[in-house]
Structures are given as C-alpha cells and as structure tokens.
Amino acid sequence: MCADTATTPDYKDTLNLPRTEFPMRAGLPKREPGWLERWERIGVYDRLREKAGRQPFTLHDGPPYANGNLHIGHALNKTIKDMIVRSHQMMGHDARYVPGWDCHGLPIEWKIEEQYRKKGRNKDEVDVVDFRRECRAFADKWVDIQREEFKRLGITGNWADPYLTMDFHAEAVIAAEFQKFLMNGTLYQGSKPVMWSPVEKTALAEAEVEYHDKESFTIWVKFKVAEAGGFVPADGEDDDYAGADAALVARDLEGAYVVIWTTTAWTIPSNKAVVYGDDISYGLYEVTGRPEECWARIGDRYILADKRADDVMMRARLDGSMYRRLRGVSADELASLSLRHPLAGAEGANGEWDDPRDFRAADFVSDEEGTGFVHCAPSHGMEEYELYRDLGMLDQVITYNVMDDGSFRADLPFFGGTYILSRKGGEGDANTAVIDKLVETGGLLARGKIKHSYPHSWRSKAPVIFRNTSQWFAAIDRAVGDGQDTHGKTIRERALTEIDNVKWTPKTGRNRLYSMIEARPDWVLSRQRAWGVPLTCFVKKGALPTDPDFLLRDDKVNARIIDAFEAEGADAWYMDGAKERFLGNDYDAGEWEQVFDILDVWFDSGSTHAFVLRDREDGTEDGIADVYMEGTDQHRGWFHSSLLQACGTMGRAPYRNVVTHGFTLDEKGNKMSKSLGNTIVPDEVVKQYGADILRLWVAQTDYTADQRIGPEILKGTADSYRRLRNTMRFMLGSLADFSEADRVDPADMPRLERWVLSRLADLDEKVRAGYAAYDFQGVFSAVFNFATVDLSAFYFDIRKDTLYCDGDTTRRRAARTVLDLLFHRLTTWLAPVLVFTMEEVWLERYPDEDGSVHLVDFPDTPTDWRDADLEGYVARVRRVRRVVTAALEIQRRDKVIGSSLEAAPVVHVDDADLRKLLATFDVDDLCITSGLTVTGDPAPAEAFRLPEIEGIGVVFEKAEGVKCQRCWKILPDVGRHSHAGVCGRCDEALG
Template sequence: PSIVIWTTTPWTIPANRAISYGPEIAYGLYEVTAMEEGLDFEPWAKPGDRLIVADKLAEDVFKAAKIATWTRLDDLNPSGLECAHPLAALSPGYGFSVPLLAGDHVTDDAGTGFVHTAPGHGADDYDVWKAHGHHEVPDTVDADGAYYDHVPLFAGLKVIETEGKKDKIGKFGAANKVVTEKLIEAGNLLARGRMEHSYPHSWRSKAPVIFRNTPQWFIRMDQPLSDDSTLRERALSAIDATAFHPAAGKNRIRSMVESRPDWLISRQRAWGTPLAMFVDKQTGQPLVDAEVDARILTAVTAGGADAWFETPDAEFLGQHDVSRFEKIEDILDVWFDSGCTHAFTLEARDPAHGYTGDRPSHWPADLYLEGSDQHRGWFQSNLLEGSGTRGRAPYDAVLTHGFTQDEQGKKMSKSLGNTTDPAVVIKESGADILRLWVALVDYAEDQRIGKQILQTTVEAYRKLRNTVRYLLGALDGFDETERLPYDQMPPLEKFVLHRLHELDGEVRAAYADYRFQDVVRPVLEFCSNDLSALYFDVRKDSLYCDRPDAIRRRAARTVMDEVFLRLTAWLAPLAPFTTEEAWTTRFPDGGSNCARVIPETPAEWSNPAEADRWAGVQKVLEVVNEALEAARREKVIGGALDAWPVVTGPADAFAAFAGLDAAEVFRTSGAELVHGADAVSVEVRLADHPKCARSWRRVPDVGSDPDYPELSARDADAVRFLDARRA
C-alpha cells in the first residue's frame, strides 16, 4: 500500500525525510475498485491500488484522483511505519527509509491527513524532525535558489530566481515542473491540480520567498554558565526583579523568555557588525586566543567593522596556520547590536567605571521605554545580554506604550492624508499642548490624535494656564512678612491646604509609577472644582476689598502662594514652557523652574475633618446656586450680590456651617440659615440695603462711616488704611 501525501511545493520533495501524521486522526486502508470513465486522460491510479489516507478526507482524495469506487479494508495506525522515498526508484540517492512521525501540527481539515515533511524547508517540519531525535538536516537548495550539485536528479535546477531583471526575481524556476514529471515517471503521483492559497512574500520587495535551513550561530539559552545557572534562568530572575509599567508587560516578556528557542545571532548580509572569529576547520570550534582577539580589536578600533573583512587573515592569526582556520564573515543580528547599547551609553559615563566628565550616568538605567512590540525586541535583547554578561537586566524598570493612530483609530499614512505632524501642532498651539496630550492619554493602549482630540487638550491647558495667571495676579507683591501661620488660618484655607496635601501624595505616587494621567487629571479637577469654582470665587471679595493686613486676606495670599509653588512644580515635567514662564515672571532671579524639586508638604495640612465639613457645605451650596441661577433667569436679581437667600433645612445639613459666614460661602450680600425642614430649600430674597460702591455688597452698614458715606464699614476701613499709607 501507499501513504498519500500532498504538497503545494513539489520542489521540496527531494528534501523529504519523513511523513507526519496526527495521533488523534482516524486513518484507513482503502482499495481502489473502479476509476471514473469517459475521461480525456488516463488517471494515475488503477483498480487494485491500496491507499492509506485519513478517513475524513478519503472521499475528497479519491475524487481528486478520479477514483469512482473504493473499499475500506481496515483501520490503520501509522505509528512505527516506514516508507520508501517517492523518487527511490529513479536514483540510489533516495534509497533511504522515510519514517512516519507523530506531529500535533497535522490536521484533517484539508489534504490527506498526512504531511510531507522536509526538515530543511519548514518550521513545523524541522521541529517534528528534531523532536523525534533526528539531528541531520539535509541541505538541498543553495543561497541562489538552486539545488546543490549533490542533489540527485536535480543538481543546479532553479527553484526560485534570485538574479536578472527585476520582473524575473522572485519567480519560481523549473523545479516544480521537473520534480512533478519525475514523480510521474516513478509512478508515484496520484493527482495534481491548481489551487489558490496564501504564500509568504518579502515585505520589502513583495517577491515570493522560500524557506531553507542553513548553518547558523546561536547563543544557548539552557547551557549552564559559570555559576551553574542558565541564561534563561538569569533572564527570568531579572524580569522578576524589574518593575513593569503597565504591569501586564511583565507577563508578556516573561512568557516569551520562558518559551523562546536559542538566540540566533548570525545573519548573511552585505554589511553589518561581524562575528569576528575564526573557526577550526577540523574541529568546528571557534578559536579562543587572547592575542588574536586583541589584534582584531585594534584593527576594528582603527578601521571600523570593514577592517575585519579587508584585513588578511594572517595579520590576525599570527603564529596560527592560516589554512586551518576559516574566517567567519556572517554579521550579527541587529538586535544583538541593540542589546549592547547599555554598555556604551551608560557604563562609559559611569563614575564607577572611571568617568570624570560633566555628563555622568549610571548603570543600570532607571527606565527603558519603547513601544509594546519591543518586549520581543530591544527590551529582550538588552535583558539577555545584560543577564549573560553582568548577571542582571541593564534596567530597573520598563515602560511600554501603544501606537499613535488617527482620530478614527486608523494607522497614520501619508497616502491617506491622516497624519498629525508634531511640528504643526507645536507651531499652532505650542509644545505644552502636545506634551499634555501625551500625559492625558492611556499610553498603555494605542492612542488617538487629531484636531478634535487636541482641542480637548487645549481646553484643559487653558484651565491650567488661567489658574496660574490668576495666581500671578493675586500674589503680586506677596512677601514673607505677609505669610500667616497654619494655626491662624480660617476653615476654607485649611480645606485648600488639606487638598494640597492630598494631591501632593497622589502626584508623587503617580510620577513614581509613570501614571501621567493621574498627575494631570486630579490637578485639573483641583483647579476647576476646588480653586476656580469655590476658593477663588469665595476669596475674590477678600482679595479685592479687605485691607492688606487683614487676617483673611493674608491667609488667602499665603495659601495661594503654596498653591502656586506646588502647581508649578507638579506640572513642570509635563508643561515645562508654561510653568517656566510663570515661575520666571514671578521670580525673575529664582533660577529655572525645571531645576526645582516638588516642595515638601507639612503633615499638619492633612485635615480630613475639614474635608468632611466642606463636603457638607458643597451639598447645601449646590442647592443655593441652583436657586440663585433660577432667580437670575427670572430677573428677580441681577447678580448674586443682589440676593439675601433664606435657606431652610435640617440641623445636620447646616452643622458644616459652624464658624462660617454663610453669605461669604454663597457669595451673596447676606444669608439666613433656618432649621426646620427635612430637605434643604431656598427662598431668594432681595438684599434690601444700600449698595457699597466698592464691593457692591448690599449690607446694613453702608454709610455708617461719615468719611466714606458710599462704602460699607469694612470697605471704609480698608480705604482709610490705604489712604493713610499713601499719605
């Protein structure tokens, strides 16, 4: 009987060394009983032929072979069977046995249930061949795409064209046709036909490619090193000792290193970093000689990598017999080149290695950062070389980011016209806009950018910039004599200082973990909610109208100074141009803001009780603001200072207002809190008092000072103080 195999690459048949079968697939022995009639050609099968195929595929196979009827004779277990090569009858060069090997890659979805196995021309073929203890891999096709001279029947025949005109390169040669004809001659072709299927092509030239195994140089992952550990073990330990951002990166690179094969480091290219070594032709072992290595190093230092290829072998080998050694002219995998960068960019400037210049560095690096594809590339090559030569990774932490796409999530392409040019963004909006966009995206995933998305970033930037501008104006002339100690601070100031204490911890932790979103977003919310919507609005009256030495105004300016010092430090890495401008505007002789460190925040600023109080105040304030807005729409009042709201509610709702001026919190001229209802409600009454010409508040004491009949008592006192200071 014959085992039926199938292939889309007849040119690999000379390299066949085995047949793979699926251990879970049901196979049967079949006998041909009749062929189809009325055909234009004589089929290759004959009644009486016995064929072995997968049961599930038998009908398809027989139809392709024009077999009309058949009989299943028996089950068949392929394990342990051996076959003759299909070309054995034509040449003694194919007189070896072809074993059947169990392989998990074999399916009964298509074909015959058996896979022709040429270990020199396919990854699955190679793996199953090696897994069954076979080590010799035949070389059948040379680097020019032709059969080697030692290949029986087909010596020199082209498999694929690699030379000539551009339209010829990548075209298949005569091999497929000639091999098929030889199979017919040997009586071992059952059927043939045409089919469309995917086939590997060069990503650069778009020409078809073929697979061929060639001798290469490897770094072994599991060979014991000087301390009896293996490179794989060292690398896995180094991964466990490294911080990954995001954390999922650790599992990703760890699974790759756990299962990766030996590292293939040689390439056959026209130019690159050479594997600068000689190999003993008799033993196949590399020459290990310190004097030879020193001569190679001297030559390459003086003449670059080309010195290895251009210098006569004798100049390197010295007393060694030149005829005995082969110069290796393969080049290194470029990932090996990339993996040694730490040794030159970091160690060369490390004072621990004798560096005395003004740009010191240190090894290992604090952080490596690149795209998520580099778990397989740069991160891993540095990991392996660092672990192999220095016992650990050359970094303490690794950060990976996604890829930048357009607003619709599509890959950017000049041909599609959907690219975003950073230079254009910087020219139109400033570099800080681009930096803030980076800080605001979730870099762990692919991120999107475009005009609409950038507009959102611009709005966020304006909020930050306007906050800093307000602080610059409010702090004009502030000095240390005006600073107020914490124990004299009003409740509102203590609340803002508590928020600074909270934010300082969040910002430091976020920076430590490279969570830039968690720096910008909380700071933005602080600027919008705590500062702009509450603190600045409440303290605006005090800043403009209190006398300069008033406790409330001094407290406000002290707190605003602390806010300014922290905002400019927190945001310096993310919006350096804006914060530098703000810092040098306020402190022209204060040096660069980028050279500052975040100020320490006193522990006494932590005040959860004050935070709870203002959470309660905010609940009442929301109801009051809604009522004031409704009254404004209905033209009952022109502005909040025209109002004197009466707020009714349960006592516990007003407990937070103990020690506070409700009118100050509501930004109205006056207010009354009345206990007695289950829910908070507001009656907006008009402030029925004269209007202060300075603060615009309508309060009973307007005109109480005869020297300033149009002012409230507070404003009259402030103006008298200012007049006296100017006198």
C-alpha cells in the same frame, strides 16, 4: 442715608485686581524655541548633575535607528522617558539620561543600497570599507537631524555626548561582548532553518519581522503508499474487513494516498518526510464518483483524518455522494507504511525524489486544519528540524535547494533558477512551477488560495522564508563557562530567573517576555551583511564545527582585535592584512579562516549596557539601569536581546524596571499608514500647537495600552491646556507683590484655606507615588482636576471677592499665602509634563536670568496639613452649594437676576448637624450671594431641589439693600459709611 450714584466715585482703581503680563494666548510654536536656547545657554542639564549627595537614577535609552525623520511613536516614547527622568530629578534624585542611536544593520545599509540602485551601481562591486564609510556618514547625518527633532520636543539629556553604536569604543565593546560568548563556550556554528529575507539576502531575528496578511497558494498533495506491513483489525472493528487475513488488509493500503496540505508549495521539492498524530482518528476513504474537472479518480483511496475528510473532499470538488469511508486506520498501521514523493520517478527528475519518504508520528500534528498529516521539509521548518535533530537524522533530511536570493539551485530538476519571491518581494515563479509539475505528474488533489498572517521583513516589507543556512548561534541551554551561576547555569535559566527580579509596568510585560524566553530557540547571531560589528573570530580550515579546535580561543588575539577597534573602529577587521595582524606570530594565517558575517543588530543594542551604563562616567556603578522604557514590541526586541546578552556576559539582567507603552493609532483606532493618509507627524503638531500640547497628549493617555491621536483629540488636549493656563494666570495675577510679610501661618487661616492645604498634602502624596510608578495619566488627571474643579471652579471663584475687595485682612493674606503654596507645587508638579509652559509661569514670577523651574525640586509638603475631617466637612458644604447655584442659575436664565450677588436665598436643610456645620462657614461667600439664610424649617413645595441631593431645598429671595459700588454686593448698610456708595467692608478697605 443712600448714596447718590451720580456722584459716587469710581472705585475701580482701589480694587486689588490681578496684575500679570502672563498672556492668555500661549503662542507656543514661536516661543518654545527661545526657552530651548535659554536652557542650553544656562546649562540646565549640567547644573543638575552638580547637585551633590543625591541618589543616582538612570534611565537607559533604547536606541532608535538613525535613518529618517521622527514619527509619532518616537515622540510618545521620548516624551515618556523625559517625564520619567524629570520627575525623578525633581523628587530628589540625580536623574541621568544619555540619549543614544542604533547605527548599524539593515535599516541604514538598505538605504545606501537604495541609493545605489537608483544610480545603477552594484553594491557587491564596491569596496566593503568604502561601503561602510558611506553607511557611517548616512547614520551620522540622521543622528544630527533626529537630535534636533528630539530636543524640539523639550527632551532633556546629555545631547552633547550621546552614545552611538558606531562609535569606535562602542564597536570595540560590542566585539568584546561577543568574544565573551566565544570564550564561555556558548558560541557555535550550526545549520538550521532561520527566517531569511531573500530580498535582503540575510537571516533575520524575530524582532526584525512583522506580520501582515498575505495571499498564498494552498495545495493538497498526494503521497502514495509504496508498501504496507501486515495489520489485523480487532474483533468487531470494521465489519467489512472482519476475519480478513493480514495480507488482504495490507493490500488495501498499498497504492492508497496519504494527503498533506501546505501553504508553501515551494517546499515540496525539499520534502523528506510526512508525519501524523498517534492520537488522531484516521480513515481510509474511497472515491466512488467524480465531476468533470476533478483530479480525483474513481477508485482512488485516500488516508485522511476523519475530522478533516469532508473538508478535503469538498476541496477536491467531491460531494458526499462521491466517496465513502472504508474503514479506520490506526497509528500502529500507519507506522508500517512507506511513502513515495509525488515527483518520484518523474521523467527528467534524474532520481532526485526517488528515495522513500520517512513516515512517523510527531506531537505537533493536529486535526484542527489541513488533512491530519504534515509534510516535512526540515530545511524550511523549525518543528520538523527539531524532530529530526532529536532523532539524530539531520544528515538524512537536510537539503540545500534554496539559494540566498530565494531561488532554487540551478541544477534542481524542473525548478532550478525559479524564484520563491520576485526581486521586489512579490510572488515569484517557483510556487507556480511546483504546482504545475504536481498537476502534470498526478500528485495534486486540490489547490486554492488563502489569506493568512505571514512574516515580513520590517525593513523591506517583503515576505520572508524559513531557510536552512549555516549561521552562528548563542546556545541558550548550554552551561555558560563563566562561573556566574547565581541566577542559573544557562542563559535561559538566568533570564527566566531574572525576569522575576525585575519590576514590570504594566505587569503583563512579565508574562509576555517570560513565555518568549521559555520557548525561544538558540539566538542567531550572524547576518550576511556588511554594515555592523563583525563576528570577530577565526575558524580552523578543514575542521568541523563539532571539532574541539574548530574555533580559535585566544585572549591575546582577542585583545589585539579590541585594541584595533578602539583606535580605528570595526573597519579594521576588513583592512588588508587584518587576519595576519590579529593572529600575530602565534598562528599560521594560512590555517585559519576569518569570519566576515556581522552581528545581529540586536546584539549591538543588547550590549549597550556595557559601553553606556558600565563604561561612561555618567553611567551606573554596577552597570545596571534603574529603568528601560520602550514600546511593547520590544519584548521580542531590545528588552529580549538585552536580557539574553547580559545574562550571557554578566549573569543577570541589565535593568531593574521595565516600562512599556503601546502603539499609536488614529482617532478611529486604525493603524497609521501613509497610504491611508492618517499619519500624525510630530513636527506638524509642534508647528500648529507647540510641543507642550503634544506632551500633554502623552500625559493624558494611558500609554500602557494603544493610544489614539488625531485632529479632534488634539483640539481637546489644547482645550485642557487653556483651562490649566487660565488657572496659572489667575495665581500669577493674584500674587503680584506678594512678600514674606504677607504670609499667614496655617493655624491662623480660615477653614477654607486650611481645606486647600489639606488637599495639597493629599495630592502631594499622589503625585509622588504616581511619578514613582510612571503613572503620568494618574498624576496629570489628579492635578488637572484639582486645578480646574477644586481651584478654578470652587476656591478661586469664592475667593475672588476677598482677593479683589478686602483690605489688608487676615483672610486676604491667608488666601494669598495659599496661592503662593499652590504656585510652587503646581508649577513643579507639572514641570515634567509641560516643560515650556511651567518655565514661562516660573519666570513670570521669578525673572532670574539664570533661574529655571527645572532646577528646583518638588517642595516638601507637611503631612500635618492633612485634615480628613475638614475635607469631609467641605465636601458636605459643596453639596449644599451645588443646590444653591443650580437654583440661582434658573433665576439667571429667566432673567430675574443678572448676577448671583442679587440674591439672598433661603436654604432649607433637614439635617441639624449639617446646619451646625454651615454655621461655621461664610456660606454667602461660599455661594457668592449677598446674603443667605439657613433654616431647619420644612422646605415649601415651590423650593428648588436636586433629586440627587436629598434634604435640601432652596427658596429664591432677592437681596435687600443697595449695590455697593466697589464690591457689587447688595447690602443694607451701603451708603452709611464715610466713603460714598460702599459697604462697611469696602469702607474699611478704603481707609
């Protein structure tokens, strides 16, 4: 009989519809602070430390500078670290994270000086201890601000007890680590060119320098040949000179000019030599004509690299008809020449440049640019310095013309008092003064301007110069006298050996750091500033740096210094009577000078392993971290300095793994800049979307390369988040009132449920391997695709009918058992990424006042759930489903049907094995139809097909029967049961 729909009861309340208060809209910006307060109240981080018997895992935090609000790079960096720590904790480790801050050095000192300048104060007139106290207070303020900003991002860690490089114990340890260099023989004082910031008046390390385009003067300068030795060309060479005697040949070079090219006109007054390449082809060129406004004169002869001659002549405004090549000039002949400085003999020069310039071959000269000759000012160039150092000639070529503010010494003829850079870092007047004087004396052949990449201080943003100064160095090729020779005798040997004992993510990091260590010079340890840890050493008055008693090496003196620093901080070094106090009665204070330079701030951060990993209770037993993780720029920064420092003091690297991330760019791939208006501020993202969206962006990106972020990208991230949230909401709703009594053993589950478990076992392996390899993009991609494609779009879509309409069937209990197993894995797998959302999901189901998803581990997933055959079967069945759903979508589009439940298609399958496989599944449930017939008959011409899936055709047929008023399937038996208007399954469910 058929049911009368007018009298059919409303069965809605009899369905097992989802029940959950988990909202569709996350409201993260408002709700996240509450979870932060909750975690602090229940002490999540400390409770995790109480778990006994777990293997420690320590990520050592590379310290940011405490001098401003966080930028997007900070957010990326700390979020990656947090994911590393949380995931390793949930994989069974005791994952410790002690956040830290770099508090010394120019970033903070510069800020205080800026405040002084605004108030018209002179830093040099302020007591150094008072100045240092202002720096300390400034850093302390920003530590508190940044700490709250980091915590708002959901970063877990020991926030109550971070490490600060300005803590008294830290300052004492940094000084003690420096003293190890003092005592092991690697510390020395030397004079060599270093990168110098005239604006900040201090030496800079490579890591404190960034490269920007700069427009510079470029000049071609003439060095006159003062005298030439004899030279006889080989037979057949240069016919014009064949047979000429040596004296005649020599005379054609006397009075000729060797031409150099430079982009640093200001170094010409410090020139001491010119060098050439002994494998470069050179020629003697004569000017035969000239245009107006040209510094070349007819009859002038220039010695140039043949490969560069045409370019040089063009720069001098000479076309090809205005000069000729007279002959070749060999390296042997060049070796016989002596040159004069272009300012030699100038009126008013007082003989400053009258000495002959050295002229010799050097292996760093090329003919790829310039003239084939290089002018040498060894006080301002490392290659020239090293050349003359190796020749033992430094005392003949080093000058001290440039002062610490970038001005020429006052008594330098013509140029005294001029500045290389202006006080704000722009172009000074020194270059123009030098060029004008060269024009006046006839020393200039050509000039121009060039835009090139040039080093700038990353703090003041002003250009830097190479300047010879007296500095303190750590010798990296000198044997370290500490007896720790397992990895090498020198710092360089140890560092290169240790690089290959470290695991690098990505692997390219190894090659980058290795090449840097392989080629780097000695480490410049000293800075001419006030805020930092001083070089705690004394030098003997009147002694030379090469004298054996130049440095005071005394364990008792060192110990007194360290004790004072522990109690009073490094300010103790600057107090009245400090020298007498530390030297004690063992030495006459009048015979010793106290060093007041401060340590390179990279030595501070490079030493953090000693006072964080080694000294803290939550450090490591061997003082070595499991992982260091920073941006790729830290290959020349923290990774670099930490490796050198640790190799110098404990003979090995302070880390086992090094993970690096790239830089963050805008959506178009441009570097972020306030002037361009394309910066993304973490605080603004958090206020608009919530911290979990920012964290999800991190998880979705390949952090090992440069990443992009912007409004559109964040919208896409938010969309992914919503899809994932819907998946979690469905599970929560379907698990209402689930109990252990509902649980079904996997062996008793339908094939579809066992397929889900197989996928879970496979995914568990990928998740753990991915987290262990710091591959968060791989982890999230795998979990997200599983949740949205395998679950939401397939399994959940199919099992909604069972979950909503079945009674207490094995099939429904199996589905809910699978949902429970999914819940525990998805929430914990995603907890390191979506720290707030997964806490919300967890507490929605387990509202324990003191509970948290972050207190549990990833659940163990039985490997025997894996069924590769079943996964293959389901993959084949899903291909059939794709064709069926595509066929029905056309009928829905054409309004033939409104729902797939109105259909009962006939599916023509050519493959007999596939037909047998389909018979083992409830294919109508799989395709969400009221009926479905599988046949091996040939598909008719009108059958629907997908070109990418061969052998399957679908013929649409409407379902026959009456619509069940409870499950909405159209079936022949509807209305034939005790409950009106329902099918047999629903009648049974109604009881």
